[in-house]
Each structure stands twice: as structure tokens, then as C-alpha cells.
Amino acid sequence: xxxxxxxxxxxxxxxxxxxxxxxxxxxxxxxxxxxxxxxxxxxxxxxxxxxxxxxxxxxxxxxxxxxxxxxxxxxxxxxxxxxxxxxxxxxxxxxxxxxxxxxxxxxxxxxxxxxxxxxxxxxxxxxxxxxxxxxxxxxxxxxxxxxxxxxxxxxxxxxxxxxxxxxxxxxxxxxxxxxxxxxxxxxxxxxxxxxxxxxxxxxxxxxxxxxxxxxxxxxxxxxxxxxxxxxxxxxxxxxxxxxxxxxxxxxxxxxxxxxxxxxxxxx
Amino acid sequence: xxxxxxxxxxxxxxxxxxxxxxxxxxxxxxxxxxxxxxxxxxxxxxxxxxxxxxxxxxxxxxxxxxxxxxxxxxxxxxxxxxxxxxxxxxxxxxxxxxxxxxxxxxxxxxxxxxxxxxxxxxxxxxxxxxxxxxxxxx
Numbered sequence: 501x502x503x504x505x506x507x508x509x510x511x512x513x514x515x516x517x518x519x520x521x522x523x524x525x526x527x528x529x530x531x532x533x534x535x536x537x538x539x540x541x542x543x544x545x546x547x548x549x550x551x552x553x554x555x556x557x558x559x560x561x562x563x564x565x566x567x568x569x570x571x572x573x574x575x576x577x578x579x580x581x582x583x584x585x586x587x588x589x590x591x592x593x594x595x596x597x598x599x600x601x602x603x604x605x606x607x608x609x610x611x612x613x614x615x616x617x618x619x620x621x622x623x624x625x626x627x628x629x630x631x632x633x634x635x636x637x638x639x640x641x642x643x644x645x646x647x648x649x650x651x652x653x654x655x656x657x658x659x660x661x662x663x664x665x666x667x668x669x670x671x672x673x674x675x676x677x678x679x680x681x682x683x684x685x686x687x688x689x690x691x692x693x694x695x696x697x698x699x700x701x702x703x704x705x706x707x708x709x710x711x712x713x714x715x716x717x718x719x720x721x722x723x724x725x726x727x728x729x730x731x732x733x734x735x736x737x738x739x740x741x742x743x744x745x746x747x748x749x750x751x752x753x754x755x756x757x758x759x760x761x762x763x764x765x766x767x
Numbered sequence: 768x769x770x771x772x773x774x775x776x777x778x779x780x781x782x783x784x785x786x787x788x789x790x791x792x793x794x795x796x797x798x799x800x801x802x803x804x805x806x807x808x809x810x811x812x813x814x815x816x817x818x819x820x821x822x823x824x825x826x827x828x829x830x831x832x833x834x835x836x837x838x839x840x841x842x843x844x845x846x847x848x849x850x851x852x853x854x855x856x857x858x859x860x861x862x863x864x865x866x867x868x869x870x871x872x873x874x875x876x877x878x879x880x881x882x883x884x885x886x887x888x889x890x891x892x893x894x895x896x897x898x899x900x901x902x903x904x905x
Contacts, residue, residue: 597807629780632780632781636781636785640785640807640810641807641810643785644807644808644810644811645810645811645812647811648811648812648813648814649812657812657814658812660812660814660886661812661813661814662812663886663888663892664812664813664814664815664886664887664888665812665813666888666892667886667887667888667890667891667892668809668813668849668853668887668891670891670892671831671832671835671849671887671891672846672849681892685892685893710778710781711778
């Protein structure tokens with residue numbers, strides 16, 4: 501089961517890295533993006549960050565799927581994805597929070613014991629850590645909303661905050677449904693306020709599974725519903741987080757259940 | 768017993784992270800970042816009285832407000848431009864390649880980085896013509 505688990509993870513990491521380097525098609529764009537690279541962080545300006553990531557993650561994906569997983573391959577994949585992130589930061593000066601779980605998980609999975617079961621003592625700690633980090637993304641986002649509300653705890657501020665938040669999201673979104681946006685703004689502004697209330701409640705409630713270790717699968721499914729709704733309403737896909745949530749919360753828990761079921765029937 | 772230990776370590780890690788990243792660092796260093804990795808202010812209710820954008824025709828049209836679809840097809844990195852403008856960073860910190868990409872997109876030699884009086888909602892959603900209170904040539 502743990503072999504299948506690693507295969508799924510490295511397949512996801514490969515497809516994720518492929519998505520991250522999709523701009524590789526336009527080499528001129530990459531060249532211009534890295535023109536600022538050396539000036540900012542004394543790193544050699546290069547397209548290599550993109551190529552390295554793709555090659556290393558591809559190697560890990562192919563080898564781990566065909567042969568047995570090896571720590572060296574996992575190290576390579578972790579280096580690739582972290583190097584890409586650093587290159588990104590150097591080139592743009594800003595970071596993407598949602599990538600964080602993939603960076604950390606790629607490092608943590610170097611220490612995953614493939615000889616042991618997923619629910620073994622060592623692996624259980626690794627999985628619990630990754631689940632906590634995944635859920636903490638949502639909780640911290642909620643915490644920051646709450647923190648800004650503390651500055652001016654009034655209905656007027658909340659409404660203004662919701663509209664500002666929505667405006668930024670629409671500006672950032674790429675595939676937003678114009679019909680939905682127009683409907684919300686012109687006819688159903690109250691849905692925006694209500695929606696933000698639900699979002700705030702959901703984000704803060706993610707502390708519950710962290711502290712109790714219960715209902716992780718339910719929260720995995722809820723995260724997917726949350727991201728799908730955000731995609732429809734604002735056009736921001738949050739692929740990274742949606743994939744991480746469904747994998748680390750839902751799939752992992754399901755695999756643990758199957759594993760314990762196999763043990764019971766003596767497989 | 769084992770589960771309890773895992774959970775206890777996990778909770779200590781989680782609370783320690785929250786304390787460091789969202790209480791200690793922001794309060795002592797006036798930063799919202801944890802070792803330059805995490806920045807969460809975009810997820811808060813960021814109510815501001817000004818908004819920033821790029822124009823090249825004396826404020827008739829704006830890049831982030833009016834040309835999003837075209838710019839995305841042009842592969843212009845709107846996400847990073849938007850983040851730079853919403854985080855109110857200094858002009859010096861603007862990557863040159865992003866400015867060059869905008870110039871290439873508008874086919875103009877000079878673009879203007881404007882500060883408008885109003886909210887993001889007024890600018891991006893309602894597309895109101897806001898008062899210009901500051902501008903810098905790029």
C-alpha cells in the first residue's frame with residue numbers, strides 16, 4: 501500500500517511541476533522573466549530552474565512508478581521543486597503560498613519509510629505533519645481575516661472588506677464566469693456577505709480536525725467543495741491547494757482504512 | 768498512546784508556528800512574512816482608500832482594469848503585476864522585465880503607474896473613473 505501511496509504522490513508532484521513549468525513553451529518569456537534573476541539574489545540567470553525541475557520530477561515519476569522508490573530520487577524531486585520556487589521568488593519578488601505544501605511534502609517524503617505501513621509510527625508522524633500544514637493554510641487565512649476585522653469590528657467594515665476582497669479576487673481570477681459576477685454585484689450582494697461568513701467559519705473550523713484528528717476525510721471533501729465554489733464565483737482555481745487537500749486529507753485517510761481492512765482479513 | 772504522542776507533537780508544532788508567524792514576527796518586526804516564505808495579508812480584509820494601476824493614454828484605459836483578457840492572451844504576467852500594485856511596493860522593487868512586457872503589450876514607450884483615490888471595488892468591478900492622486904512614469 502505504501503508503494504502505491506508513493507507512486508500516487510510522485511505522479512501528482514510530476515504533474516504539478518509540469519503545470520508549474522507550462523510556460524516552458526515560450527522560451528522568450530522565460531528568458532525575460534529571468535533577466536532580473538542574478539541582480540536580485542546573485543544566482544546565475546538561467547532557464548535551468550525550469551528544465552531541472554521538470555527533469556528531476558520526471559525522473560522521480562518514471563523510476564518510482566517502474567522500479568522501487570529510492571531516497572536519491574526523492575531528494576532530486578525535492579531539490580527540483582524547491583529550486584523552482586526559489587527561482588520564482590528571485591525573478592518576481594513574490595511567492596505563492598499555495599505551493600508551500602508541495603515544497604514541504606517533497607522534503608518530508610525523503611524520510612518516508614517505504615518498508616513500513618502508512619499507519620506505522622514513523623510514517624504516521626509524517627502524514628500527521630503534512631495534514632496539519634495543509635489544514636493550517638485554511639486556518640491562517642481565516643485568522644488573518646479575523647485579525648483585520650479586529651481593527652474595526654463593525655458591519656460597515658465587514659461589508660467593505662468583503663467587497664474589496666471580492667474585487668481583488670475577480671481581478672486575479674482567470675476563468676471567472678462573468679454572468680455569476682454580474683449577478684452577484686447587481687442583484688445579490690447579500691450572497692457575497694453571506695458567502696464570506698461561511699468562508700470565515702469554514703476556515704476557522706479547520707482547527708478542529710488538527711486538534712482532534714477526527715473527520716479528516718470530511719474536511720478533505722469540504723476543501724474541494726470550497727475551492728470549486730471559489731473557482732465558480734471568482735475564477736481563482738487554487739489547483740495546488742485543492743490537489744493537496746484531496747490527497748493528504750481524503751486519499752491518505754482512505755488508504756489507511758484500506759490498509760487496516762487488509763490487516764483484519766489477514767492480507 | 769502512540770497516537771497521543773503524534774498528536775501532541777503536531778499540536779506543539781502547529782501552535783508554535785502560529786505564535787511565531789502570526790504573532791511574534793508581525794508584532795516585533797512589523798512584518799507579515801515568515802522567513803520570506805509566507806505572506807497572508809492578501810487573505811485578510813484589506814480595505815484601502817487608494818488603488819494602483821497602469822495607463823498609457825492619460826487615464827482613459829487601465830491595464831489591470833480594462834485589458835485583462837487581452838493581456839492574458841499576450842502572456843503578460845498580470846498576477847505578479849497585481850500583487851505588486853496591491854502590496855504598495857516601491858517603484859524600485861518593480862522587476863524591469865514586467866515593465867518591459869507591459870510596454871511591449873501596449874506598444875508604447877512610456878507607461879504611467881497611477882495612484883487613484885477610491886477602492887478596488889470601485890476600480891475593478893464598477894469601473895468608475897477615479898481621481899488620480901499620484902503618478903510615476905515608468
